[in-house]
Amino acid sequence: MxxxxxxxxxxxxxxxxxxxxxxxxxxxxxxxxxxxxxxxxxxxxxxxxxxxxxxxxxxHTEGCVECENTQGMSVCIESTIRAVLDSxxxxxxxxxxxxxxxxxxxxxxxxxxxxxxxxxxxxxxxxxxxxxxxxxxxxxxxxxxxxxxxxxxxxxxxxxNIELNIKDINSFIGKIILSPLPFKKTKAIKDDHMEKYQSLLGLQEALSNSTLRNKIELLCAQNSIKVEIVDSDLNQTPTVDCYTFSDTQHPPSI
Incomplete structure (x- = not known):
């Protein structure tokens, strides 16, 4: 012993x-x-x-309204270890x-x-x-x-829990990425867009999470936060025809 x-x-x-x-x-x-x-x-x-x-x-039960209301309403905060430590x-x-x-x-x-x-x-x-x-x-x-x-x-x-104070929120946050839209809503927008235009041109803009963007922009303005707010990369649409060519991503050669 x-x-x-x-x-x-x-x-x-x-x-x-x-x-x-x-x-x-x-x-x-x-x-x-x-x-x-x-x-x-x-x-x-x-x-x-x-x-x-x-x-x-x-x-919860299938079709839970509480859960459905949270879909597409989150953000991803991008930062660095140094920015977090300094803040x-x-x-x-x-x-x-x-x-x-x-x-x-x-x-x-x-x-x-x-x-x-x-x-x-x-x-x-x-x-x-x-x-x-x-x-x-x-x-x-x-x-x-x-x-x-x-x-x-x-x-x-x-x-x-322990709550740590953040000295400078603008230095702490490098970028705010908006959540992609829920699958059902994304599918409905795509189907409607293709039925109207028969092309993917403009579809990426249609998939922008504008409702969430407005809320985040207002929240940032109220708290004097000036950071970049971007849509999710999951909103990208594949190039499937000559009309969906993007000049900003692939500038034409002369």
């Missing part, structure tokens, strides 16, 4: 007893605050579906770490003692690798937090 009790491992909150390991793994998440971003040079249709509306994981006010009582998430096959992955400092909190199952996530992790700078295998002996964190 003395040998078991003496074994330790390092952690974000100082050295921990291995005998308290299970309590540590199950309770440490309450002390960690995460903010997650996608590190992709392009938009991802799956990300719009999963995080762009409450309907993506709806457990945030971080309390000196907290630590911040930024890492790319590691995607693992947990059936064949073993964490060593030194890995327990941070690796579990920057890893996910490989099935989520399409997210290409960068995670901002914030935690209190304390060494008095206790994780105990004994019932009700662990330190309890009652602070559910």
């Amino acid at each position: 003395n040998e078991i009790s003496s074994k330790e491992f390092p952690s974000l909150f100082g050295t921990q007893k291995k005998i308290n390991g299970n309590a540590f793994l199950t309770q440490i998440s309450s002390w960690l605050y995460a903010n997650c971003w996608t590190d992709l040079p392009y938009e991802c249709q799956a990300m719009w579906q999963l995080y762009g509306s409450s309907g993506s994981n709806c457990r 945030l006010e971080i309390n000196e009582d907290y630590n911040l770490s930024i890492q790319k998430v590691e995607y693992l096959d947990h059936r064949h992955t073993k964490f060593e003692d030194h890995d327990l400092i941070s690796r579990p909190f920057f890893s996910k199952a490989m099935h989520f690798s399409y997210e290409n996530e960068v995670r901002f992790l914030l935690w209190p700078d304390r060494k008095d937090i206790k994780f105990s295998y004994e019932h009700q002996k662990s330190s309890i964190n009652k602070i559910k």
Whole structure:
């Protein structure tokens, strides 16, 4: 028993007893605050579906009005790690770490003692690798937090979230990308456009999320935010005839 009790491992909150390991793994998440971003040079249709509306994981009845109302009404904020760091006010009582998430096959992955400092909190199952996530992790700078295998002996964190102030929102936001329109609405616009014009010319403009753009432009104006607002790249239409040629994308040669 003395040998078991003496074994330790390092952690974000100082050295921990291995005998308290299970309590540590199950309770440490309450002390960690995460903010997650996608590190992709392009938009991802799956990300719009999963995080762009409450309907993506709806457990309501079919045709849920609440969920349908959120479709096509989200935005993607584009920024950089440097812009985020320069814009945030971080309390000196907290630590911040930024890492790319590691995607693992947990059936064949073993964490060593030194890995327990941070690796579990920057890893996910490989099935989520399409997210290409960068995670901002914030935690209190304390060494008095206790994780105990004994019932009700662990330190309890009652602070559910931490709100960080943004010094300069215009520097924080590089670009605002509007959500693509819902599939049913997109199909209806395409069908109507083709029936009227028999060409894709002008279709991309018709697919612009003008309702959301108006709301975001008003919100930005009310808060003195001056950033670029663009439509989703998912609105692109394929070139299928000589009439859909775009001079702005492919200037004619002389």
